[in-house]
Amino acid sequence: MNFDLIIRNGEVITSTAHQNTDVGICGDAITEIGSDLKSDTPCKEIDASEKIVMPGGIDVHVHFNHKFCGHETPEDFFHGTRAAAHGGVTSIIDFASPSADGDMMRGITERIAQADGNACIDFGLHANIFKWNNKTPSEMEQAIELGVPTFKMFMIYAKEGWQSDDAALFEALEFSASHDARIMVHAESESVLSMLVDRFQPQSKELGAYAHAISRPNFIEAEAVMRAITWSGATGGKLYIVHTSTAEAADIIKAGRAQGIDVLAETCPQYLLLTDEIFKNPTIGHLYATCPQLKGTADCGRLWSAIADGEISIVSTDSCTFTRAQKDTWNGDFTKIPYGMPGCETLLPAIFTHGVLANKFNAHKFVKLISTNPAKLMGLYPKKGEIAVGSDADIIIIDPAKKRLVRAGEIATNCDWHPFEGLELAGFPDHVISRGEEIVSENGFIGKKGRGKFLKRKLA
Ligand code: URP
Ligand code: ZN
Ligand code: ZN
Secondary structure (H helix, E strand, O other): OOOEEEEEEEEEOOOOEEEEEEEEEEOOOEEEOOOOOOOOOOEEEEEEEOOEEEEEEEEEOOOOEEEEEEOOOOOOEEEEEEEHHHHEEEEEEEEOOOOOOOOHHHHHHHHHHHHOOOOOOOEEEEEOOOOOOOOOOHHHHHHHHOOOOOOOEEOOOOOOOOOOOHHHHHHHHHHHHHHEEEEEOOOOOHHHHHHHHHHHHHHHHOOOHHHHHHOOHHHHHHHHHHHHHHHHHHHOOEEEEEEOOOOHHHHHHHHHOOOOOOOOEEEEEEHOOOOOHHHHHHHHHHHOOOOOOOOHHHHHHHHHHHHHHOOOOOOOOOOOOHHHHHHHHOOOOOOHOOOOOOHHHHHHHHHHHHHHHHOOOOOOHHHHHHHHHHHOOOOOOOOOOOOOOOOOEEEEEEOOEEEEOOOOOHHHHHHHHOOOOOOOEEEEEEEEEOOOOEEOOOEEEEEOOOOEOOOOOOOO
């Protein structure tokens, strides 16, 4: 047998099994798994003794080259995917908005063109739906053909023109029931939220960034999640709640699933590790403004339990990076903060450290949350999300004993602040292999800009 690369003697961990063994790679795929693999021709080897070998992370919710509030994220497809690779993420899924003239397919092809030649790892897209009309179902069919079988709708962002009303959501879910596509929903309650935002805006100077938190009480998310799940139950549509941030939403999702409604959910590390206390900090609080915003300690605890119990299937990041200077343009008005924070690079380390090493769940569950479930639920399995013969050789090697302090200036993320600044995290990979090519070694990033390919996803 010929191999191009053998990963020797690692503890190979998948979502269901673990064994101490070698992994043989030829071209871009895994071609053999077993002890003492030998190549007939000279090949590269990586010694993974005492290390964990697992499938690369898949971050299904990122925003690169994202424009909001008159700013564009400094993490474009190159910087964002390079940072992701540093953290052990080998595939990302971003979003394509409709083109300027409202066309979904043109929006998707333009977005692919923006990522092509820039992305360092493989990338897929979800299609945003802003204005439902009678053309939308046929556009969705074309998107599915092109490998975009998931559609995102926003229950808020009316001012931006992104909001879908209940009728649109209902029709999209009907489409999903008949076509097996999935509707991803940003669930917050627009009209009560905008009334509360208007109510607190005059007190912006006194309340500072904390006004962002108090204008969005937990019921803002809970009510919208409940409504979306009601429409999912009524239509039989497949629903996916993005960036779940509250205990109440987790309870409602659990109840919906118990009734047999097809609702899946994700959460993100910021909702597990950070709380809204940070908004009281007058110098850095505003940096943490994201949408939905960080919540309380009880919410963090409930979200961890929802992960452990399988009510939340995926941890993604909602990476949406804005620099200090961009955030500082709020000038004391909480309604003007560009929402979002960096995250891709620290997804795996945050969940490995605070999930596995904190004994909240085992390493199989970790692999499931950040790789196998995203691959299965987003139509990428078994090419991605698995260590098996025939799967893409997207593999990361982690030394579980190695810890690293997060410092904005020292990690790869293209931003001058980081929400996990000062946290000591394990789980940064020593080696990252993407389709058989080592792109991160112990010396840092060695991949090439633009090597990432568009992922044509299947219906899941
Ligand atoms: O604040 C965030 N997360 N901005 C990105 C858009 C969204 O709502 O996911
Ligand atoms: Zn959102
Ligand atoms: Zn988002």
